[in-house]
Protein backbone atom coordinates (compact mmCIF):
# COMPACT_ATOMS: atom_id res chain seq x y z
CA UNK A 1 0.00 0.00 0.00
CA UNK A 2 2.75 2.38 1.00
CA UNK A 3 4.63 1.48 -2.17
CA UNK A 4 1.57 2.33 -4.29
CA UNK A 5 1.18 5.65 -2.54
CA UNK A 6 4.83 6.40 -3.21
CA UNK A 7 4.39 5.63 -6.92
CA UNK A 8 1.24 7.76 -7.07
CA UNK A 9 3.00 10.64 -5.33
CA UNK A 10 5.97 10.35 -7.70
CA UNK A 11 3.72 10.31 -10.77
CA UNK A 12 1.76 13.29 -9.43
CA UNK A 13 5.01 15.21 -8.81
CA UNK A 14 6.30 14.40 -12.31
CA UNK A 15 3.01 15.54 -13.86
CA UNK A 16 3.04 18.77 -11.84
CA UNK A 17 6.62 19.38 -12.92
CA UNK A 18 5.75 18.68 -16.54
CA UNK A 19 2.78 21.09 -16.49
CA UNK A 20 4.83 23.74 -14.69
CA UNK A 21 7.62 23.52 -17.28
CA UNK A 22 5.13 23.39 -20.11
CA UNK A 23 3.41 26.48 -18.73
CA UNK A 24 6.68 28.37 -18.49
CA UNK A 25 7.65 27.34 -22.02
CA UNK A 26 4.28 28.53 -23.31
CA UNK A 27 4.71 31.86 -21.53
CA UNK A 28 8.24 32.22 -22.96
CA UNK A 29 7.12 31.51 -26.54
CA UNK A 30 4.01 33.67 -26.17
CA UNK A 31 6.13 36.58 -24.93
CA UNK A 32 8.42 36.24 -27.95
CA UNK A 33 5.42 36.11 -30.27
CA UNK A 34 4.02 39.30 -28.73
CA UNK A 35 7.35 41.09 -29.20
CA UNK A 36 7.32 40.04 -32.86
CA UNK A 37 3.74 41.21 -33.25
CA UNK A 38 4.94 44.55 -31.86
CA UNK A 39 7.78 44.68 -34.40
CA UNK A 40 5.33 43.87 -37.18
CA UNK A 41 2.99 46.66 -36.07
CA UNK A 42 5.86 49.18 -35.98
CA UNK A 43 7.52 48.04 -39.21
CA UNK A 44 4.41 49.03 -41.14
CA UNK A 45 4.78 52.69 -40.11
CA UNK A 46 7.24 54.37 -42.49
CA UNK A 47 6.83 57.68 -40.67
CA UNK A 48 8.92 56.26 -37.84
CA UNK A 49 11.50 54.05 -39.55
CA UNK A 50 13.99 56.83 -40.38
CA UNK A 51 15.05 55.24 -43.65
CA UNK A 52 12.33 55.44 -46.27
CA UNK A 53 12.05 59.19 -46.40
CA UNK A 54 14.04 62.08 -47.67
CA UNK A 55 14.74 63.36 -44.20
CA UNK A 56 17.50 65.82 -43.43
CA UNK A 57 20.15 64.76 -40.89
CA UNK A 58 18.55 67.16 -38.39
CA UNK A 59 15.13 65.55 -38.87
CA UNK A 60 16.63 62.07 -38.39
CA UNK A 61 18.36 63.32 -35.24
CA UNK A 62 15.13 64.83 -33.90
CA UNK A 63 13.30 61.57 -34.55
CA UNK A 64 16.11 59.62 -32.85
CA UNK A 65 15.82 61.81 -29.75
CA UNK A 66 12.03 61.59 -29.76
CA UNK A 67 12.15 57.80 -29.97
CA UNK A 68 14.72 57.68 -27.17
CA UNK A 69 12.52 59.84 -24.92
CA UNK A 70 9.54 57.59 -25.63
CA UNK A 71 11.44 54.31 -25.22
CA UNK A 72 13.35 55.37 -22.10
CA UNK A 73 10.15 56.61 -20.43
CA UNK A 74 8.90 53.02 -20.54
CA UNK A 75 11.71 52.10 -18.09
CA UNK A 76 9.96 54.22 -15.47
CA UNK A 77 7.04 51.80 -15.50
CA UNK A 78 8.99 48.67 -16.38
CA UNK A 79 12.39 49.02 -14.66
CA UNK A 80 15.31 47.32 -16.33
CA UNK A 81 16.32 43.87 -15.24
CA UNK A 82 19.51 43.64 -13.21
CA UNK A 83 20.26 40.05 -14.15
CA UNK A 84 23.82 39.38 -15.18
CA UNK A 85 24.63 38.19 -18.70
CA UNK A 86 26.15 34.74 -19.13
CA UNK A 87 26.71 35.04 -22.89
CA UNK A 88 28.90 37.54 -24.74
CA UNK A 89 27.93 37.90 -28.38
CA UNK A 90 30.36 39.45 -30.85
CA UNK A 91 28.83 40.59 -34.14
CA UNK A 92 29.61 42.84 -37.06
CA UNK A 93 28.03 46.29 -36.95
CA UNK A 94 26.13 45.52 -40.19
CA UNK A 95 22.72 47.18 -39.93
CA UNK A 96 20.92 44.10 -41.25
CA UNK A 97 21.91 42.09 -38.22
CA UNK A 98 19.65 42.47 -35.22
CA UNK A 99 20.74 40.54 -32.16
CA UNK A 100 17.17 40.51 -30.87
CA UNK A 101 16.12 38.78 -34.05
CA UNK A 102 19.08 36.40 -34.01
CA UNK A 103 18.63 35.08 -30.48
CA UNK A 104 15.50 36.68 -29.11
CA UNK A 105 15.68 38.97 -26.11
CA UNK A 106 19.30 40.12 -25.71
CA UNK A 107 18.58 42.58 -22.91
CA UNK A 108 19.35 40.45 -19.91
CA UNK A 109 21.55 37.51 -20.76
CA UNK A 110 23.90 38.91 -23.36
CA UNK A 111 26.78 41.29 -23.56
CA UNK A 112 26.66 42.45 -27.17
CA UNK A 113 29.89 43.63 -28.77
CA UNK A 114 29.56 45.01 -32.29
CA UNK A 115 32.58 45.96 -34.31
CA UNK A 116 33.42 46.59 -37.95
CA UNK A 117 33.70 43.15 -39.55
CA UNK A 118 33.61 41.45 -36.10
CA UNK A 119 37.30 42.23 -35.71
CA UNK A 120 38.65 42.23 -32.17
CA UNK A 121 41.38 44.59 -31.06
CA UNK A 122 43.25 44.29 -27.78
CA UNK A 123 40.75 46.50 -25.99
CA UNK A 124 37.83 44.32 -27.14
CA UNK A 125 39.74 41.21 -26.06
CA UNK A 126 40.25 42.78 -22.65
CA UNK A 127 36.58 43.77 -22.45
CA UNK A 128 35.50 40.24 -23.32
CA UNK A 129 37.85 38.86 -20.68
CA UNK A 130 36.29 41.29 -18.21
CA UNK A 131 32.81 39.97 -19.05
CA UNK A 132 34.11 36.43 -18.49
CA UNK A 133 35.44 37.44 -15.08
CA UNK A 134 31.95 38.84 -14.40
CA UNK A 135 30.28 35.51 -15.06
CA UNK A 136 30.09 34.96 -18.81
CA UNK A 137 30.14 31.22 -19.60
CA UNK A 138 29.83 31.32 -23.39
CA UNK A 139 31.44 33.69 -25.87
CA UNK A 140 29.82 33.52 -29.30
CA UNK A 141 32.03 35.15 -31.90
CA UNK A 142 30.14 35.61 -35.16
CA UNK A 143 30.85 36.59 -38.72
CA UNK A 144 28.18 36.83 -41.39
CA UNK A 145 27.43 36.34 -45.06
CA UNK A 146 27.62 39.28 -47.46
CA UNK A 147 29.77 41.27 -45.03
CA UNK A 148 30.63 44.74 -46.36
CA UNK A 149 33.92 44.77 -44.44
CA UNK A 150 34.99 41.43 -45.97
CA UNK A 151 33.99 42.65 -49.43
CA UNK A 152 36.01 45.84 -48.95
CA UNK A 153 39.03 43.73 -47.94
CA UNK A 154 38.72 41.64 -51.12
CA UNK A 155 38.35 44.61 -53.48
CA UNK A 156 41.63 46.40 -54.38
CA UNK A 157 39.85 49.71 -55.03
CA UNK A 158 38.08 49.59 -51.67
CA UNK A 159 41.25 48.44 -49.92
CA UNK A 160 42.82 51.68 -51.11
CA UNK A 161 39.90 53.69 -49.72
CA UNK A 162 39.64 51.81 -46.40
CA UNK A 163 43.12 50.46 -45.68
CA UNK A 164 42.72 50.14 -41.90
CA UNK A 165 39.43 48.27 -42.22
CA UNK A 166 40.92 45.92 -44.82
CA UNK A 167 43.98 45.29 -42.64
CA UNK A 168 41.71 44.59 -39.66
CA UNK A 169 39.70 42.01 -41.60
CA UNK A 170 42.96 40.36 -42.70
CA UNK A 171 43.94 39.83 -39.08
CA UNK A 172 40.50 38.84 -37.76
CA UNK A 173 41.30 35.15 -37.41
CA UNK A 174 44.65 35.89 -35.74
CA UNK A 175 42.90 38.22 -33.27
CA UNK A 176 40.31 35.57 -32.46
CA UNK A 177 43.07 33.02 -31.86
CA UNK A 178 44.96 35.57 -29.78
CA UNK A 179 41.87 35.89 -27.56
CA UNK A 180 41.69 32.12 -27.10
CA UNK A 181 45.22 31.93 -25.72
CA UNK A 182 44.95 34.81 -23.26
CA UNK A 183 45.96 33.11 -19.99
CA UNK A 184 42.67 33.73 -18.14
CA UNK A 185 40.61 32.62 -21.14
CA UNK A 186 42.73 29.56 -21.88
CA UNK A 187 42.57 28.47 -18.24
CA UNK A 188 38.78 28.72 -18.06
CA UNK A 189 38.35 26.88 -21.35
CA UNK A 190 40.69 24.17 -20.04
CA UNK A 191 38.66 23.80 -16.86
CA UNK A 192 35.41 23.56 -18.80
CA UNK A 193 34.15 26.84 -17.30
CA UNK A 194 34.05 28.71 -20.61
CA UNK A 195 32.98 27.85 -24.12
CA UNK A 196 34.08 30.01 -27.06
CA UNK A 197 32.40 29.45 -30.41
CA UNK A 198 32.94 30.97 -33.85
CA UNK A 199 29.67 30.93 -35.75
CA UNK A 200 28.51 32.22 -39.13
CA UNK A 201 25.26 34.14 -39.40
CA UNK A 202 23.27 33.85 -42.58
CA UNK A 203 22.44 37.54 -43.06
CA UNK A 204 19.22 36.80 -44.97
CA UNK A 205 17.75 34.24 -42.55
CA UNK A 206 19.69 35.18 -39.39
CA UNK A 207 20.29 31.49 -38.73
CA UNK A 208 23.57 30.73 -36.98
CA UNK A 209 25.76 27.83 -38.15
CA UNK A 210 29.21 26.54 -37.20
CA UNK A 211 31.94 28.59 -38.88
CA UNK A 212 33.82 26.98 -41.76
CA UNK A 213 37.04 28.53 -42.87
CA UNK A 214 36.99 29.90 -46.41
CA UNK A 215 40.38 29.16 -47.88
CA UNK A 216 40.07 31.04 -51.17
CA UNK A 217 38.11 34.04 -52.38
Ligand SMILES: [Zn+2]
Nearest residue numbers: 092094147148
Ligand atom coordinates in the same frame (compact mmCIF):
# COMPACT_ATOMS: atom_id res chain seq x y z
ZN1 LIG B 1 29.79 42.73 -41.73
